Amino acid sequence: MIEKLRSLNEGVQERSLLGIGDDAAIIDPQVIPQGYKMVIATDTLVAGRHFSERDSAEDIGHKALAVNLSDMAAMGALPKWLTMNLTLPKVDEQWLQEFIGGVGRLLKRYQVELIGGDTTSGPLAIAFTVIGLTPHPKKRSDAQENELIVVSGELGSAAFALQNPGKISHCEQQLKRPMPRFDISEAVREFAGAMIDISDGLVADLGHICQASGLAARIDLDKIPIHAAIKEDADWSDYVLSGGDDYQLCFTIQPADVSLLPSDCTVIGHMQAGSGVSVYNNNQPIQLQRSGFDHFSGYSHE
């Protein structure tokens, strides 16, 4: 098992003093550039809840890690080190090989070093804990009144695919193989205010920014970018506002900085005094059906 895990670091620059195979990994803080902060995020994914055991092992590995890495993007950080807790009902060599393939491709792509883990037997579940670095950590509490609200990419694709399996391959891809938006995160972290990744749904996640910043948000449904095919679905606004699972970024910027935005970013509203998220469609306020995905009660991918 340990050799399989070690193989995940092939092609990755090892920045640790000691990696997998001891009681703990060792990192020399001297490798952290002056002025950078460390950010640490963790996620649990449980079979039957966050993914189906029928999903391919490669998709499961990809998504479990992508979700975790997306928290780094949300912080304006780049991931550097990872630990993995893998719980498996049985040792299935082929499953494991595919899972490691899905995880390994992301680790290589983003040069993240696996420094430790624990593999044990039990109901299928995965927990990742990632440590990243950034000179500009982005908090949910840093939004200001009159800042613009920006989202990356298109929203609602993953939620559409969940309800309409196999219908649109682009949406399917978004659901099963989301990619953390480090491209956007790195481009905006110097001037963005608050930032979050949209895991639980736009309204729910933007609501977190509102709550943490003591402000309200007003967004325009008609401005939110969505895949053309989704709009034919009767539930399209639900997918867009409450769907989640797209792992796009939502962040705030000063109006003067709008010209600094990279492509694939869209202004969808602004922060204002008050509390909560209000949604307008063609300047008419609309009522929200549901606010987002709760793992239990408000404590989810945090």
Place this chain on the structure above:
Amino acid sequence: MIEKLRSLNEGVQERSLLGIGDDAAIIDPQVIPQGYKMVIATDTLVAGRHFSERDSAEDIGHKALAVNLSDMAAMGALPKWLTMNLTLPKVDEQWLQEFIGGVGRLLKRYQVELIGGDTTSGPLAIAFTVIGLTPHPKKRSDAQENELIVVSGELGSAAFALQNPGKISHCEQQLKRPMPRFDISEAVREFAGAMIDISDGLVADLGHICQASGLAARIDLDKIPIHAAIKEDADWSDYVLSGGDDYQLCFTIQPADVSLLPSDCTVIGHMQAGSGVSVYNNNQPIQLQRSGFDHFSGYSHE
């Protein structure tokens, strides 16, 4: 849920820039003293495998965390920050309160800050990831020929209690409420060679030191400290050599440093050229029945 988790930091010095409740926690590396290294360890504990669902929630919380903190002791480090992945079949307020009580007492005692987590629903399991600091990280690979092998405390108590539930309260305590040996770890980390905590059994864990250091170990069963009551059990040598779960420390020292050992430490053998662990009893070599507890195949509490 998040308020419950926050309560775990009451009475703990918060060293993070940002703790629970955002996409990630933020730590300023400047809080790490000059010359110190970071050590990171993770453990998964699954109901039915590492503990029984019939165990008290407080015991489960205590043990899950103690096992993880013990990895810090094994590295010669003190724990500073913790993330927790908690998977629960349902939200049972009383269970949760007791679990948090068991976790919280250890966090306060060792001044460890909970900086993040993920609580989700699914089969009962807990994963902890701990970050600690030390000026002298202890690796398994740092044993040298002719060094003495030392263990802390008494061995076999937890294994005895597992086979003989309720018989000896001291052993019961050792099984359900083990305490990481930071007292020993801090006292010996400046002069110890290799160090490991005995989670999987003395022979198995000392075997890890042998393998990592490219050496053999010879230990004397008759020198290993055990609780008097255990010795009346026919399987006492199995408990002592292969039992594990005591979370005592095993480490090597130069013979000249034996006078530096704190109390509750016992020399049980020495490192020598070769490979593997050989066990003698009153100078007669003995055959080993089993080598230790495998979660799967040699990759366990690492």
